[in-house]
Amino acid sequence: xxxPRLEQADRTNDFAFKIxxxxxxxxxxANGLIMQAxxxxxxxxxxxxxFPSNIQGLPTWYEIRVSHExxxxxxxxxxxxxxxxxxxxxxxxxxxxxxxxxxxxSSWPMAKEFLRDDITFLGVPLGExxxxxFKGARVRILMKNIAYAGALAALLSMDLDVIRGMIQEKxxxxxKLIGSNYKAIELGYDYAMEHxxxxxxxxxxxxxxxxxxxxxxxxxxxxxxxxxxxxxxxAWYPITPSTSLMDAFKRxxxxxxxxxxxxERSFFIxxxxxxxxxxxxVIGAGWAGARAFTPTSGPGISLMSEFIGLAYxxxxxxxxxxxxxxxxSTGMPTRTQQGDLAAVAYASHGDTKHIALFPANxxxxxxxxxxxxxxxxRFQSPVFLxxxxxxxxxxxxxxxxxxxxxxxxxxxxxxxxxxxEKIEKFYRYMDVDGDGIPYRSLPGVHPKGAYFTRGSGHTSxxxxxxxxxxxxxVMDRLRTKIDSAASEVPAPAVQMREGATMSLVTIGxxxxxxxxxxxxxxxxxxxxxxxxxxxxxxxxxxxxxxxxHELNFVVEQNRDAQLRRLLVTETEVEPARLHSVLDYxxxxxxxxxxxxxxxxHLGRAPEETKVRPAAERPEGAVA
Amino acid sequence: MTYIAKPAVRHPGLGANDLGLHMRDYEGTISTLxxxxxxxxxxxxxxxxxxxxxxxxHRIAKMSGIGCSAKTPAYFVNxxxxxxxxxxxxxxxxxxxxxxxxxxxxxxxxxxxxSLSIGLGQFCHAIRRNVNMLYVLENNGVYxxxxxxxxxxxxxxxxxxxxxxxxxEPIDPVALALTLGATFVARGFSGDxxxxxPLLKAGLMHKGFAFLDVISPCVTFNDHVGSTKSYLxxxxxxxxxxxxxxxxxxxxxxxxxxxxSRTSITMHDGSMVRFRKVPEDYDPTDRLSAYEHYRSLQNRxxxxxGLLYLDPGGEDMHDDNATTATPLAEMAYEDLCPGSEQMDAxxxxxx
Ligand SMILES: Cc1ncc(C[n+]2csc(CCOP(=O)(O)OP(=O)(O)O)c2C)c(N)n1
Ligand code: SF4
Ligand SMILES: [Mg+2]
Numbered sequence: 001x002x003x004p005r006l007e008q009a010d011r012t013n014d015f016a017f018k019i020x021x022x023x024x025x026x027x028x029x030a031n032g033l034i035m036q037a038x039x040x041x042x043x044x045x046x047x048x049x050x051f052p053s054n055i056q057g058l059p060t061w062y063e064i065r066v067s068h069e070x071x072x073x074x075x076x077x078x079x080x081x082x083x084x085x086x087x088x089x090x091x092x093x094x095x096x097x098x099x100x101x102x103x104x105x106s107s108w109p110m111a112k113e114f115l116r117d118d119i120t121f122l123g124v125p126l127g128e129x130x131x132x133x134f135k136g137a138r139v140r141i142l143m144k145n146i147a148y149a150g151a152l153a154a155l156l157s158m159d160l161d162v163i164r165g166m167i168q169e170k171x172x173x174x175x176k177l178i179g180s181n182y183k184a185i186e187l188g189y190d191y192a193m194e195h196x197x198x199x200x201x202x203x204x205x206x207x208x209x210x211x212x213x214x215x216x217x218x219x220x221x222x223x224x225x226x227x228x229x230x231x232x233x234x235a236w237y238p239i240t241p242s243t244s245l246m247d248a249f250k251r252x253x254x255x256x257x258x259x260x261x262x263x264e265r266s267f268f269i270x271x272x273x274x275x276x277x278x279x280x281x282v283i284g285a286g287w288a289g290a291r292a293f294t295p296t297s298g299p300g301i302s303l304m305s306e307f308i309g310l311a312y313x314x315x316x317x318x319x320x321x322x323x324x325x326x327x328x329s330t331g332m333p334t335r336t337q338q339g340d341l342a343a344v345a346y347a348s349h350g351d352t353k354h355i356a357l358f359p360a361n362x363x364x365x366x367x368x369x370x371x372x373x374x375x376x377x378r379f380q381s382p383v384f385l386x387x388x389x390x391x392x393x394x395x396x397x398x399x400x401x402x403x404x405x406x407x408x409x410x411x412x413x414x415x416x417x418x419x420x421e422k423i424e425k426f427y428r429y430m431d432v433d434g435d436g437i438p439y440r441s442l443p444g445v446h447p448k449g450a451y452f453t454r455g456s457g458h459t460s461x462x463x464x465x466x467x468x469x470x471x472x473x474v475m476d477r478l479r480t481k482i483d484s485a486a487s488e489v490p491a492p493a494v495q496m497r498e499g500a501t502m503s504l505v506t507i508g509x510x511x512x513x514x515x516x517x518x519x520x521x522x523x524x525x526x527x528x529x530x531x532x533x534x535x536x537x538x539x540x541x542x543x544x545x546x547x548x549h550e551l552n553f554v555v556e557q558n559r560d561a562q563l564r565r566l567l568v569t570e571t572e573v574e575p576a577r578l579h580s581v582l583d584y585x586x587x588x589x590x591x592x593x594x595x596x597x598x599x600x601h602l603g604r605a606p607e608e609t610k611v612r613p614a615a616e617r618p619e620g621a622v623a
Numbered sequence: 624m625t626y627i628a629k630p631a632v633r634h635p636g637l638g639a640n641d642l643g644l645h646m647r648d649y650e651g652t653i654s655t656l657x658x659x660x661x662x663x664x665x666x667x668x669x670x671x672x673x674x675x676x677x678x679x680x681h682r683i684a685k686m687s688g689i690g691c692s693a694k695t696p697a698y699f700v701n702x703x704x705x706x707x708x709x710x711x712x713x714x715x716x717x718x719x720x721x722x723x724x725x726x727x728x729x730x731x732x733x734x735x736x737x738s739l740s741i742g743l744g745q746f747c748h749a750i751r752r753n754v755n756m757l758y759v760l761e762n763n764g765v766y767x768x769x770x771x772x773x774x775x776x777x778x779x780x781x782x783x784x785x786x787x788x789x790x791x792e793p794i795d796p797v798a799l800a801l802t803l804g805a806t807f808v809a810r811g812f813s814g815d816x817x818x819x820x821p822l823l824k825a826g827l828m829h830k831g832f833a834f835l836d837v838i839s840p841c842v843t844f845n846d847h848v849g850s851t852k853s854y855l856x857x858x859x860x861x862x863x864x865x866x867x868x869x870x871x872x873x874x875x876x877x878x879x880x881x882x883x884s885r886t887s888i889t890m891h892d893g894s895m896v897r898f899r900k901v902p903e904d905y906d907p908t909d910r911l912s913a914y915e916h917y918r919s920l921q922n923r924x925x926x927x928x929g930l931l932y933l934d935p936g937g938e939d940m941h942d943d944n945a946t947t948a949t950p951l952a953e954m955a956y957e958d959l960c961p962g963s964e965q966m967d968a969x970x971x972x973x974x
Contacts, residue, residue: 214970214973215973215974216973224969227959227961228960228961228966230956230959230960232723232951232952233722233723235719256961256965259947263945264945264947264948265944265946265947266949266954266959268722268941268944268951269944270718270719270752272748273744273745273748274744276715276745277712277714277745277748280709280715280718280719281716281718281719281722282719283708283715283716283719284706284716284717284718284719284723285719285720285951285952286719286723287706287719287720287723288720288722288723289723290722290723290724290951290952292719292722292723306709306712307709307712307715310709400970401966401970403962403963403966404963405962405963407960408956409956441704442704442952443704443724444682444704444726444727445681447679447680449704450680450681450702450703450705451705452696452705452706452707453704453705453706453707454705454706454707455708456707464697
């Protein structure tokens with residue numbers, strides 16, 4: 001009674017599976033091994049970690065999507081589930097799609113009530129085999145993970161040489177472990193070969209689509225961006241899902257910013273007492289002329305708000321990386337969301353507005369991190385790099401990062417000693433060039449550069465004021481200044497299709513799901529255009545695009561349609577043209593969800609939405 | 624990159640310091656505080672301290688939070704950069720600024736509300752981090768700027784202007800600084816400039832976190848009978864534990880000091896602190912001894928003043944971090960960016 005769809009279609013390099021384990025049992029390295037092996041076979045793949053806010057003992061899953069077409073969005077349809085956690089058997093079994101497979105440890109019998117007759121159960125006595133082969137409880141648990149990787153290798157037709165190579169690399173420093181890992185792989189592999197019809201219809205076949213790519217998460221790439229941007233001061237207070245960003249920054253700095261002879265370090269990391277202090281350290285450092293940043297998440301942004309307003313009003317460069325998680329309040333720390341868009345855009349009391357960059361993947365996280373520092377110094381203002389848990393903590397396949405050695409950072413309008421020497425008198429907040437951006441001076445450089453920085457009312461000369469006109473003059477200039485950043489932030493990503501009258505508009509990590517949904521819709525006879533916002537304030541291209549479509553579906557991951565709200569507030573577009581598609585339960589979005597919502601809103605019958613064979617698909621015009 | 628004022632010929636008669644600058648070169652804008660406010664006297668002493676130490680004005684960074692006290696950096700050293708941040712958060716700003724440029728002279732001015740209520744956490748952590756700065760707490764027992772509410776340093780039984788007694792236990796910043804590991808702990812009184820001046824100078828030259836609590840009466844809201852932070856009360860209950868002199872590096876030791884037991888401590892830069900009349904059972908370089916002495920005098924109801932503890936070790940947060948000699952803000956970009964070759968090599972590790 002298997003699903004005919006599964007049998008008919010060629011599922012080589014086009015399927016999804018997930019592995020359910022217990023956190024804290026070392027399964028992460030086995031899962032990483034599987035993912036990396038697929039990647040090294042040249043096959044596009046993405047891995048998503050679904051983990052609990054807990055250190056040990058709770059269920060955790062690792063989802064891998066293999067797509068020869070290069071689709072990277074999460075797909076909630078699993079062809080195979082490796083159920084290693086008896087506590088989640090019921091749920092895991094229910095989630096396998098009809099015609100799919102369930103791989104489980106058959107050392108113990110499986111409760112009858114869980115069994116389904118529309119999926120295939122693949123029992124491997126992993127526990128039993130590992131007890132027989134290995135000594136010690138901890139080793140047995142670890143090797144069981146490697147053994148299921150071995151079974152998967154047989155079932156999915158993974159290249160064993162690739163796996164062996166990786167084990168060798170991984171344990172180069174501890175060669176003793178190589179043997180036991182090989183053994184564990186073989187246990188699983190041999191058992192599966194002997195007992196099942198290997199490989200399954202869902203299977204891998206070597207390709208050559210990943211040699212120009214790397215597997216990287218967005219916290220690592222953003223941290224690398226901070227290093228390459230020349231950031232020297234980092235301040236933080238640990239918070240999931242941003243913690244690994246500072247961990248990576250520290251690692252890179254220990255490697256690239258430490259004098260091998262003297263041990264002197266050209267960076268300073270302050271683990272602050274809270275996010276208020278972290279923000280203060282960054283602003284203090286920016287004021288004194290260093291490139292400084294803080295990684296955080298929603299709760300941290302809330303705490304930093306007062307300081308963000310100070311940096312905005314006193315015009316001090318500072319970079320904030322917000323790795324969003326599910327809010328409000330503590331919310332769900334290990335789930336993803338785009339719930340901070342509105343908070344970041346206008347963070348702090350009074351009239352404020354901030355420059356924000358929205359990467360869609362770790363590649364953009366790197367480049368936008370570098371750009372964030374340039375913008376912060378050019379506009380002398382806080383800049384937010386807004387990513388989320390999905391980008392920050394999951395492994396993405398991205399093109400190898402390149403660095404242009406000709407890059408020159410934009411330090412903005414900073415007067416040096418020689419320039420200060422020449423001028424008659426320095427006024428900190430004077431609009432000398434008529435572009436809304438004043439000149440600044442750094443402490444310690446020259447007596448003429450001295451001024452009094454304050455978050456209280458000040459004049460364009462930098463002096464204290466409570467005068468309406470003097471206050472207003474500075475506030476109006478600030479508006480001009482920040483609005484002018486619209487053309488300097490990254491332009492939106494746009495994809496046009498022949499015959500499209502509607503569009504899908506999105507932001508950040510929804511990119512993959514929305515682009516894939518556009519492909520799906522086109523196959524279903526509905527070509528739609530695509531726009532992804534990449535910066536705030538919005539580039540004029542954004543309202544132009546929206547106005548050019550009778551209907552724009554605004555796809556985002558929060559309950560209150562925050563992107564749509566920003567679009568309505570910040571542009572003249574008719575609100576009726578913006579229809580929200582929202583998914584905010586904490587999982588990365590799927591293309592099927594987006595296409596389904598669009599079809600439902602348009603009242604398209606299921607018949608019309610059937611996928612047409614490839615031969616009938618119109619060629620999409622891609623711009 | 625740095626501009627250093629040329630040291631002019633010294634004219635002691637004209638009152639110029641080693642840099643050829645006069646006292647007025649260290650002044651700020653005119654104070655807008657209430658006439659007689661203790662904070663103004665502290666400002667005057669700070670001006671004199673910088674002047675006497677011949678510190679180039681533009682190499683000074685004046686940091687503060689919010690409060691009457693926090694306003695005062697505007698009233699001294701016009702040619703220094705000042706940063707009047709947000710309430711209770713000066714320590715974080717000072718940490719960041721110092722992280723970026725460790726070569727400046729950092730002075731932070733705070734109030735008892737700023738440091739002991741809203742900013743208590745930041746105050747404690749700046750001490751723990753051992754930021755190289757002089758942290759002056761202008762302590763008046765009230766929130767001056769918001770019109771006289773009790774602060775966390777108000778003593779039990781101290782009466783507000785309306786006669787209402789304070790019932791909550793005070794937070795004592797000196798005891799706190801001693802326990803948290805501040806490497807320089809002192810207390811002065813705004814009404815005693817002669818004592819305050821060497822404390823300020825020693826604190827400025829100290830490497831590491833120097834804490835100076837200054838009883839600085841608020842004449843408008845807390846200088847009445849019944850207050851324990853008034854001029855009168857402090858004069859009557861003040862107990863100078865050990866009078867000190869500060870002897871800057873290279874100056875001839877001509878200061879006249881009284882005979883008696885005397886301890887000299889050489890600071891990291893060669894300048895010296897001289898303790899006069901040190902009681903026998905008290906060692907100002909031993910934290911425990913300082914703490915016990917301070918507590919016993921305090922229990923007798925005395926407002927203990929003077930330089931209570933000094934760790935002349937001369938380390939700060941940058942020594943812990945092994946930061947480069949060049950301030951981070953002055954590093955050339957070429958020395959910070961790893962470049963394309965490293966990037967290419969790194970990418971191989973992510974496959
Ligand atoms: C976040 C915030 N809360 C409250 C205030 C109002 N406020 C300004 S100064 C101050 C108290 C200042 O007391 P203290 O630090 O003792 O300084 P003093 O005026 O006594 O010198 C308060 C509560 C503020 N500026 N910011
Ligand atoms: S209110 Fe008190 S602390 Fe404030 S200026 Fe007046 S006297 Fe000084
Ligand atoms: Mg006070």
